[in-house]
Amino acid sequence: MKLPLPPLPAALKPKPKRPDEVERVKPIEQVKEAGIASVDWLDERTSLGQPTRWIMFRKVPKGTNWFYTLGSATLFAFLSQAVTGVFLAMYYDPSITNAYESARHITNDVFLGEFVRGMHKWGSTLMVILVCLHMARVFFFGAYKYPRELNWVIGVVLLILTFVMAFTGYLLPFDQRSYWATIVGVNINGTGPLAGPFLSDFLRGGAEFGATTLSRFYAIHMLLLPGAIIALIGAHLYLVTKLGTTAPPWLKAEGEEGLREERV
Numbered sequence: 125m126k127l128p129l130p131p132l133p134a135a136l137k138p139k140p141k142r143p144d145e146v147e148r149v150k151p152i153e154q155v156k157e158a159g160i161a162s163v164d165w166l167d168e169r170t171s172l173g174q175p176t177r178w179i180m181f182r183k184v185p186k187g188t189n190w191f192y193t194l195g196s197a198t199l200f201a202f203l204s205q206a207v208t209g210v211f212l213a214m215y216y217d218p219s220i221t222n223a224y225e226s227a228r229h230i231t232n233d234v235f236l237g238e239f240v241r242g243m244h245k246w247g248s249t250l251m252v253i254l255v256c257l258h259m260a261r262v263f264f265f266g267a268y269k270y271p272r273e274l275n276w277v278i279g280v281v282l283l284i285l286t287f288v289m290a291f292t293g294y295l296l297p298f299d300q301r302s303y304w305a306t307i308v309g310v311n312i313n314g315t316g317p318l319a320g321p322f323l324s325d326f327l328r329g330g331a332e333f334g335a336t337t338l339s340r341f342y343a344i345h346m347l348l349l350p351g352a353i354i355a356l357i358g359a360h361l362y363l364v365t366k367l368g369t370t371a372p373p374w375l376k377a378e379g380e381e382g383l384r385e386e387r388v
């Protein structure tokens with residue numbers, strides 16, 4: 125039983141409002157109101173509220189753990205590569221006479237150049253490691269099974285494109301190591317059955333390794349592949365949002381009934 129509150133002494137009672145008194149709104153309330161009003165303004169004109177809610181408020185299966193963050197970590201690594209790559213492209217010159225010198229200039233002379241080049245270089249290694257770990261998570265959790273086969277196939281294409289991204293980027297500093305390593309890589313591609321020789325001719329831009337090879341690698345690295353990867357990540361994430369993520373395999377042992385409730 126709830127006891128009634130004791131009556132307030134007259135001094136503590138709120139004073140009645142004067143007829144001309146305006147109600148004071150706290151600054152924090154005003155800021156909140158302004159935020160809500162601007163979101164409403166945007167939603168009224170774009171109707172983006174519903175899709176945003178669809179993306180943000182999803183059911184997550186019981187047992188979701190840190191391994192589920194590997195996909196987002198790969199996405200973050202890709203975004204970091206895209207941002208640092210844009211800054212590098214502002215100074216890099218993809219010609220055989222100037223490529224090495226422009227890369228040296230970025231490292232030695234440009235403000236924060238060494239830092240941004242280092243982030244891009246180590247970021248590429250990190251992205252390759254993360255994408256492999258993410259794929260291993262998907263495989264060991266059985267998340268490639270029905271109805272997510274298409275997302276697995278998109279993932280395989282993303283994996284190949286990530287590797288090609290690392291391969292084409294390796295040539296760009298145009299120093300001895302990148303030059304000879306790329307010749308070895310292109311020759312290995314050439315040993316593939318049927319398509320191999322065509323592939324290595326395409327990568328070289330002819331029978332010989334030369335100026336066309338460098339500009340071709342640069343175009344593939346900074347235009348073709350990022351565009352394709354962005355489109356495929358969009359499709360990949362659409363399917364993740366639509367289908368939800370898979371519950372960890374050990375939850376299945378607890379019986380299908382409990383699991384069905386947790387699934388999206």
Ligand code: HEM
Nearest residue numbers: 192194195196198199259267275276279280282283369370
């Ligand atoms: C650029 C590369 C990639 C990015 C940015 C990416 C991003 C993501 C993200 C954010 C998720 C949701 C969270 C999670 O489960 O980790 C996810 C799920 C998934 N990814 Fe990837 N991914 C990439 C590559 C791959 C690869 C290489 C494969 C497999 C070959 C793959 C297959 C899947 C599948 C099947 C799911 C659904 C997992 C589930 O239902 O539990 N992805 N991905």
